[in-house]
Amino acid sequence: MNPSRNRTMEFDVDQLDGAGASDVRSGHWVDCLSRVAIQRDRTAFREVFDHFAPMVKSFAYKVPSLEQPDQFAEDLLQETMLKVWTKAASFDPKLASPSTWIFTIARNMRIDLLRKQARHVVNMVSMHAEDEDGEVDLEDIWFEDENSDVFNVLAQQRSRRQIHDSLKTLPPEQAYVLEKVYMEDKSHSEVAAELSLPLGTVKSRVRLALSKLKLIVDR
């Protein structure tokens, strides 16, 4: 084989060994989810469960000052995985990777459970059920983008790889704020209040992090 061609091959392998390794795995989860969707394959579902359940539970425990963290984590796991099972047919690998899809389900279920809890507490205090009619479904607000025209799988994989690689290089204070916003269910204002920082400081840390990750830069 001619050496220059060989080098090209090696280059490809390098790509795979880097962040690309997670893409190979991603193909596996796509496969499992489609077996769950089409054949209602429980072995495939068990695989998905075993891989993602520990993340879903961690994600639940990150919510600060829960009254019953174990119960909450169990509930979030049950609700999220039930959705994965029932909605597997609507999973479209052209729109999202499996981990992104499951993250958005867990995120929406967490918002939903927290909202139900808050409502429960308020109702206990005020002793009457508040007007629930006409309330919007969370999935209408945090909707799945179905316009594949603006979507580009390659671009998405590239940005995932970009994120994967550059997260390590973030200064700790920026990574810390991102972690709080994404994992601990805190808005910028809540993070600012908790850390006794001006809102502007939190905003600029997030903005710096995002531009390091080459995600978004404010106009």
Next chain:
Amino acid sequence: MIRYHPDARFLTDYAAGSLPTSQALCVATHLHYCASCRVKIRDLTELGAELFSRQPAAAVEGAEFDRLMQRIDSQPAAAEGSATIRPINVVSILPRAVHKLTNGNLNELRWRRIGRNVRLSRLNVGDRQRETSLLFIKAGGSVPEHKHKGDEITVILRGSFSDREDKYAVGDFIVRTRRETHRPVASQDQDCLCLTTLDEPIEMSNWLLRLGLSVINRFSWPQAQHQAY
């Protein structure tokens, strides 16, 4: 052409799911009109998924899987796949969440009169800290000058309005912070419909209260216009 977009703070909090529901509704409404922000949200969601995947694993017992399968087995099988299918012929020009909140029928909402040219209808988005409404301004009409105690977000659904600073069009996401005074005026050629959410109720000037802010009436929506939705 959309010129006003949610900043990185709103987009990140939205993608993370930590934005209060009413503000998230405003971002979702903007996204309905704005492809470039939808792309950003995809990237920010990828970031969330990456952080999610990196978490240290929490212990999961085998019993939890068994419990889940029991639940699945006790569910009626027919409901499963069909629940996810959405009829494609029910397409509304209103953004999805606004359509849901109003049943797509603006006539049936309770519209509160604010002066001669402005009507306001409150929406229940399950967010007790904020007041979320649809605001209708007749062509050429203006919202009385007001100050905010809290922050106000406005997204234009139809028509356009201008204030001292600029002119805004459909899809624009406009943030006014506390203590900013402004007086939006709808353009002459078209009625203006906006979605708006306030951290704390507005401080209306005195004369407005005299004009009967509390008068609740059913605002009749001109037929031709309604069909445009």
